[in-house]
Amino acid sequence: MPNAIRTAPRKVAVVGVALADCGRVDEATPYALHAQAARRALADSGLDRSVIDGFGSAGLGTLAPVEVAEYLGLRPTWVESTSVGGATWEVMAAHAADAIAAGRANAVLLVYGSTARADLKAGRRTANLSFGSRGPLQFEVPYGHTLVAKYAMAARRHMHEYGTTLEQLAEVAVQARANAARNPEAMYRTPITVDDVLSGPLIADPFTKLHCCIRSDGGCAVLLAAEEYVPDAATTPVWILGAGEHLSHAAMSEWDDFTVSPAAVSGRLAFERAWVRPSDVDIAEIYDAFTYMTLVTLEDLGFCEKGEGGAFVEKGRLLADGELPVNTDGGGLSACHPGMRGLFLIVEAVRQLRGDAGEHQVHTAGGRTPELAVASGTGGWFCSSGTLVLGRG
Numbered sequence: 001m002p003n004a005i006r007t008a009p010r011k012v013a014v015v016g017v018a019l020a021d022c023g024r025v026d027e028a029t030p031y032a033l034h035a036q037a038a039r040r041a042l043a044d045s046g047l048d049r050s051v052i053d054g055f056g057s058a059g060l061g062t063l064a065p066v067e068v069a070e071y072l073g074l075r076p077t078w079v080e081s082t083s084v085g086g087a088t089w090e091v092m093a094a095h096a097a098d099a100i101a102a103g104r105a106n107a108v109l110l111v112y113g114s115t116a117r118a119d120l121k122a123g124r125r126t127a128n129l130s131f132g133s134r135g136p137l138q139f140e141v142p143y144g145h146t147l148v149a150k151y152a153m154a155a156r157r158h159m160h161e162y163g164t165t166l167e168q169l170a171e172v173a174v175q176a177r178a179n180a181a182r183n184p185e186a187m188y189r190t191p192i193t194v195d196d197v198l199s200g201p202l203i204a205d206p207f208t209k210l211h212c213c214i215r216s217d218g219g220c221a222v223l224l225a226a227e228e229y230v231p232d233a234a235t236t237p238v239w240i241l242g243a244g245e246h247l248s249h250a251a252m253s254e255w256d257d258f259t260v261s262p263a264a265v266s267g268r269l270a271f272e273r274a275w276v277r278p279s280d281v282d283i284a285e286i287y288d289a290f291t292y293m294t295l296v297t298l299e300d301l302g303f304c305e306k307g308e309g310g311a312f313v314e315k316g317r318l319l320a321d322g323e324l325p326v327n328t329d330g331g332g333l334s335a336c337h338p339g340m341r342g343l344f345l346i347v348e349a350v351r352q353l354r355g356d357a358g359e360h361q362v363h364t365a366g367g368r369t370p371e372l373a374v375a376s377g378t379g380g381w382f383c384s385s386g387t388l389v390l391g392r393g
Helices: 030-045 066-072 085-102 116-121 135-139 147-162 166-181 194-198 227-232 263-274 291-300 342-354
Strands: 012-019 054-056 078-080 107-114 202-204 218-226 238-247 283-286 372-379 384-391
Touching (some): 012 227, 030 218, 054 085, 085 218, 085 342, 085 384, 107 342, 147 291, 166 194
Antiparallel strands (some): 012 238, 238 384, 372 384
């Protein structure tokens, strides 16, 4: 066999992003939302659909992404269907970037859609609170450990260890809603106060209703492509600079420390591979199914020291005009949360870095467009994490 010619890995950029209809979408099917998001992302990119030779999807159908690819009229030669909960899409994007860099794909479409809210309202499905009763979870389900209860337990441990207060957790929800108020696409935009959060109906101690994510319908799509396609794209490229992933546990009994999320590992890897530090980051898009997720992920990504998350989220630091704008669209707490929100984090980060987020565009000191963003997704009950570092430069 002749010696292979070694070439440098190709750089990879996000060249197209889009949201499908989100919020209350009573008429569309999940497949229709996938198709809508895919068409819009492709149109955003300005590229022809013939460049797409890779595809990633999860969460829909028995043979996802086979069924979704067929519905979209795609015949990919590279495919990804990793499913690790809310971290799925950051992990998928990392795998897609690796495949493109290595020449195994040229352009990869990641797409998601769900009518979780509409299905539940129409009685087409019930809320899944137990997440299965076989495997390691069989030892927890009899004790009523719902997903929200597991997050609540972790929050209580952080409060016990570090003195984190309910008021500090409530600040996360208040600032997310303030960011959503600037976003016309957000499902809930009416301002709330710390007292509103604290006085709401209790869901799982210490979480009241406003500590928990909303339930919505919606979809989105992201198109990644090799650097040689960037000149033909209609958008400013946003480059994948670094990525990390980590699996922690399934059973709560196997979690070493309730106050440390798997983002502590995925974030470290992503920053090391991007050759940047948390202090370099302009904006952060963080999975926020519950307020505690935001707080502890900020610690574990290195934006503050362990145990200092409560103080860090105070004084408006997470607002669009704050020291570190977090979940600039309003996050899962106020903007949208159709089941798995990880891909929405990437869409929002890209929009902000391109400077085309519209009414909720963030500007850093000096009025400049953000240059560096982190998107960090968390799956299960802090079971998995995927972190991306994205940049314009």
